[in-house]
Amino acid sequence: MDGTNAIDLVQATGAADVSETSAFYPTSHKGDVTSVRMKPSYGKGGYDLISVSPGIGLAISNFISFNDHIEINPGKDIVKIHFQINGRGNFNLTHNKSFSVEDMTAGILFHPQGLKKSEHYAKTDQQLAVTLLCDAIFLRETLSESMKNLPEVVIKSLCGNVMDFLYLSFPVSHEMTLATQSLLHYRYQPGIGKLQLQSKSYELLYEFFRRLEDLERTAQGHNRITGADYEKAEQARQCLEQNYVNPPSLITLAHNLGTNEVKLANIFKAQFGVTVSDYVQKIRMENAQALLRQTDLSVTQIALDIGYGHSSNFATAFKRFTGVSPREYRTR
Numbered sequence: 206m207d208g209t210n211a212i213d214l215v216q217a218t219g220a221a222d223v224s225e226t227s228a229f230y231p232t233s234h235k236g237d238v239t240s241v242r243m244k245p246s247y248g249k250g251g252y253d254l255i256s257v258s259p260g261i262g263l264a265i266s267n268f269i270s271f272n273d274h275i276e277i278n279p280g281k282d283i284v285k286i287h288f289q290i291n292g293r294g295n296f297n298l299t300h301n302k303s304f305s306v307e308d309m310t311a312g313i314l315f316h317p318q319g320l321k322k323s324e325h326y327a328k329t330d331q332q333l334a335v336t337l338l339c340d341a342i343f344l345r346e347t348l349s350e351s352m353k354n355l356p357e358v359v360i361k362s363l364c365g366n367v368m369d370f371l372y373l374s375f376p377v378s379h380e381m382t383l384a385t386q387s388l389l390h391y392r393y394q395p396g397i398g399k400l401q402l403q404s405k406s407y408e409l410l411y412e413f414f415r416r417l418e419d420l421e422r423t424a425q426g427h428n429r430i431t432g433a434d435y436e437k438a439e440q441a442r443q444c445l446e447q448n449y450v451n452p453p454s455l456i457t458l459a460h461n462l463g464t465n466e467v468k469l470a471n472i473f474k475a476q477f478g479v480t481v482s483d484y485v486q487k488i489r490m491e492n493a494q495a496l497l498r499q500t501d502l503s504v505t506q507i508a509l510d511i512g513y514g515h516s517s518n519f520a521t522a523f524k525r526f527t528g529v530s531p532r533e534y535r536t537r
Contacts, residue, residue, distance in 0.1 A: 260343025264336040270326040284339040285314040288385040292332035295325040304372040312374030315362045354418045378478040386527045438476040449488040450512040490526040497535045504531045
């Protein structure tokens with residue numbers, strides 16, 4: 206492959222420039238890892254930039270801004286695929302282009318050379334995210350056999366002679382969440398330890414483009430889901446968000462929305478990429494993570510607060526979702 210190598214991708218990332226900026230500065234560089242931290246007057250935490258393999262770099266972000274932070278970064282002709290677990294951001298680019306990132310979303314950004322991007326992060330909003338920094342040639346070669354199954358705008362952006370700006374996003378799936386959480390808690394080790402880093406990075410790449418293929422099939426009408434169906438799926442999602450502690454059964458939820466449980470299950474999965482029960486689990490785990498980070502409540506109380514009758518069941522589900530126990534998560 207004659208594309209950009211991983212080291213160049215890491216050092217060219219516009220999501221987090223290695224060179225010192227108004228709010229960030231590099232603190233160390235060892236092997237494949239460059240650590241970048243926030244200046245104390247701006248916030249705390251930072252991100253690690255890691256060379257994964259030819260064509261892929263990785264940015265693992267964990268920081269909190271003390272004010273409405275603005276960071277300016279230039280475009281580098283890189284494709285960025287992000288998995289945002291927590292935190293929100295607004296991004297403005299030159300030529301009147303803009304987009305926003307919500308928590309629990311996955312997205313792809315084609316960031317052309319010279320297109321400056323300003324990043325705005327809400328005060329005290331913890332940013333937990335993993336970003337794959339991909340060379341376009343690498344992606345083109347890797348996806349060549351399945352390119353026809355992707356959205357036309359993505360095909361055009363990947364195969365064009367000149368990169369154009371594009372941003373697409375959708376809710377993260379359960380599989381994406383697990384792989385992202387694993388990377389967020391990963392402690393880099395050279396040698397055989399790097400295999401885990403590579404495997405999780407490629408797993409995220411696979412899950413992201415598999416979901417894009419699913420969305421394209423839906424858009425082309427292969428699943429015959431109507432606008433009214435999508436509205437029912439959204440109503441179901443809102444109901445689950447409000448009642449996750451004691452959620453209605455699928456049958457009750459479908460009845461309240463004027464449909465049947467089989468159809469609701471299908472349209473919900475097509476719209477959000479997860480089953481109804483997995484979505485409830487995701488909401489519970491997100492709230493549990495927030496309570497563990499932000500309060501001193503006991504694990505038993507948190508389990509009760511999010512809908513679990515027994516703390517042992519909660520601890521098992523939490524470890525399956527995040528890869529660590531509730532107590533380990535709180536102390537990290």
